[in-house]
Amino acid sequence: MTQASLGDSVVQKEVHAQAQNNGVAANITHTQPLWLLAEVTYRCPLHCAFCYNPTDYDKHTQNELSTEQWIQALRDARKMGAIQLGISGGEPLLRDDIEDIVIEAKKLGYYSNLITSGVGLTEKRIQAFKEGGLDHIQLSMHDITEEINNFITNTRTFELKKKVAAMIKNHGYPMVLNVVIHRYNIGHIKEILEMAEALGADYVELANTQYYGWSLVNRSQLMPLKEQIDEAERITNEFRQKVGNKMKIFFVVPDYFGNRPKKCMNGYVLPCHSARVLPNIEFPNVRDKGLEWAWKDSPAFNKYRGDDWMKEPCRSCPEKENDLGGCRCQAFLLSGDAESADPVCSLSPNHHLIEQAIEESKNPQIQAQPIIFRTDKNSKKYASGESKERVEDFHALP
Amino acid sequence: MENNIQPTDIYALAFHHRFQWEEAQNSYVILFPEGMVKLHGGAGEVIKRLDGKVSVADVVADLKATFPDAQDIEKDILGMFDLAVGKAWLRKVN
Numbered sequence: 001m002t003q004a005s006l007g008d009s010v011v012q013k014e015v016h017a018q019a020q021n022n023g024v025a026a027n028i029t030h031t032q033p034l035w036l037l038a039e040v041t042y043r044c045p046l047h048c049a050f051c052y053n054p055t056d057y058d059k060h061t062q063n064e065l066s067t068e069q070w071i072q073a074l075r076d077a078r079k080m081g082a083i084q085l086g087i088s089g090g091e092p093l094l095r096d097d098i099e100d101i102v103i104e105a106k107k108l109g110y111y112s113n114l115i116t117s118g119v120g121l122t123e124k125r126i127q128a129f130k131e132g133g134l135d136h137i138q139l140s141m142h143d144i145t146e147e148i149n150n151f152i153t154n155t156r157t158f159e160l161k162k163k164v165a166a167m168i169k170n171h172g173y174p175m176v177l178n179v180v181i182h183r184y185n186i187g188h189i190k191e192i193l194e195m196a197e198a199l200g201a202d203y204v205e206l207a208n209t210q211y212y213g214w215s216l217v218n219r220s221q222l223m224p225l226k227e228q229i230d231e232a233e234r235i236t237n238e239f240r241q242k243v244g245n246k247m248k249i250f251f252v253v254p255d256y257f258g259n260r261p262k263k264c265m266n267g268y269v270l271p272c273h274s275a276r277v278l279p280n281i282e283f284p285n286v287r288d289k290g291l292e293w294a295w296k297d298s299p300a301f302n303k304y305r306g307d308d309w310m311k312e313p314c315r316s317c318p319e320k321e322n323d324l325g326g327c328r329c330q331a332f333l334l335s336g337d338a339e340s341a342d343p344v345c346s347l348s349p350n351h352h353l354i355e356q357a358i359e360e361s362k363n364p365q366i367q368a369q370p371i372i373f374r375t376d377k378n379s380k381k382y383a384s385g386e387s388k389e390r391v392e393d394f395h396a397l398p
Numbered sequence: 399m400e401n402n403i404q405p406t407d408i409y410a411l412a413f414h415h416r417f418q419w420e421e422a423q424n425s426y427v428i429l430f431p432e433g434m435v436k437l438h439g440g441a442g443e444v445i446k447r448l449d450g451k452v453s454v455a456d457v458v459a460d461l462k463a464t465f466p467d468a469q470d471i472e473k474d475i476l477g478m479f480d481l482a483v484g485k486a487w488l489r490k491v492n
Contacts, residue, residue, distance in 0.1 A: 032422055034434065081422030083434060111416060111429035136414065136431045174414035176431045202414065203431050245486040250432075 032081030041090040047154035047373040050215040058379035067097040076291035085110040093120030106133025118164030138176040182222040208254035223361035261326025261342035274329040405455035408491040
């Protein structure tokens with residue numbers, strides 16, 4: 001044991017998915033996956049306007065992996081090094097085999113996390129999860145007011161969420177709350193944090209809406225002002241000082257108001273929960289060649305590894321290692337070119353699209369357009385082409 | 399030392415944290431909601447010994463006995479406790 005191996009250098013690597021990666025998905029080492037985000041279903045009883053699931057999710061709800069297929073995927077990912085497991089959706093509790101998945105995760109040595117709206121979490125199920133070895137439950141909350149909770153989710157779930165929060169605490173689970181922040185609740189940050197404290201939250205993630213899927217469709221209606229974000233961050237920092245380590249608060253800064261994009265999955269893997277939007281990629285199916293092939297060898301996972309794919313200004317940019325050109329999905333969704341710089345970067349030739357979006361969100365006429373909620377009916381329209389993605393209007397390139 | 403670690407203090411892993419050997423990382427790790435800390439060998443050896451009963455002094459003595467070649471490790475170990483308490487990976491038992 002030497003000086004170098006202790007003290008501050010005790011930490012080779014401290015990984016926080018939430019803080020560093022858009023609040024979701026994976027953290028990746030050079031050669032190994034660490035995080036497996038299992039979106040076990042796209043079905044969901046909530047209709048959140050900011051949902052990042054694909055707008056045409058309805059096409060995929062009949063084609064979910066079976067319990068056995070998920071368990072095989074868990075085994076394969078664990079063999080490759082994955083250690084954190086997020087069981088997500090949609091609403092994972094709409095499946096009745098989460099208990100089996102939890103038991104297998106425990107056996108394999110995962111630190112497992114159920115990411116839920118709370119709808120469908122009963123005493124019986126939470127007890128089974130506890131016995132099965134689930135490590136924690138992340139509950140989404142939306143606001144301190146019933147009106148906004150019910151409006152943005154298009155459901156009556158306010159009271160239910162409070163009950164579920166108490167249930168999670170009663171069963172000795174850490175209380176991990178996730179609050180997606182948008183125009184309708186950003187003015188309530190202090191009250192939301194106070195509510196979290198009162199509920200005994202151990203971790204709170206204030207995830208500013210990022211614009212993918214349904215939230216991109218509703219971007220002008222959801223985007224807060226820059227001043228509101230700055231104020232929310234200030235209040236969060238103040239609150240952090242007050243509560244210290246008792247409640248860890250992550251404030252995920254929204255891309256649109258930063259000058260540089262976030263690194264896409266550390267650059268070593270692309271396929272993430274949004275990647276389905278990318279063009280000209282055939283995504284591997286674990287049913288065919290398995291997860292290890294998908295990770296190591298599939299063309300989809302290799303397409304954006306390294307920096308050979310980069311165009312200018314990224315290619316010669318002295319900062320390219322910091323962000324690896326940013327989010328490929330965002331680049332494609334906004335510019336129509338998945339190889340271009342993420343437009344949130346102030347150096348991107350398409351950065352005006354971001355400025356334009358911010359301006360549009362202040363336009364009362366655009367604001368007044370109705371929100372398109374995430375519903376099966378609306379999704380069918382996107383899936384059939386009856387509804388057009390608003391993003392087509394945004395594309396700068398043909 | 400910000401957390402004033404005393405030889406008689408007894409620490410255990412914080413609630414909801416898990417310590418395990420991780421073959422893929424070839425090291426000990428601490429797991430907690432949304433995160434993981436990968437520990438150097440020395441730190442792993444310290445955390446491994448925390449069972450909620452042994453004191454900081456016990457850990458120092460045990461490590462000195464296990465690694466007789468290591469000199470002046472007491473300061474390092476206290477530094478490690480200080481960091482781990484500061485990061486809330488450990489909780490004080492006594």
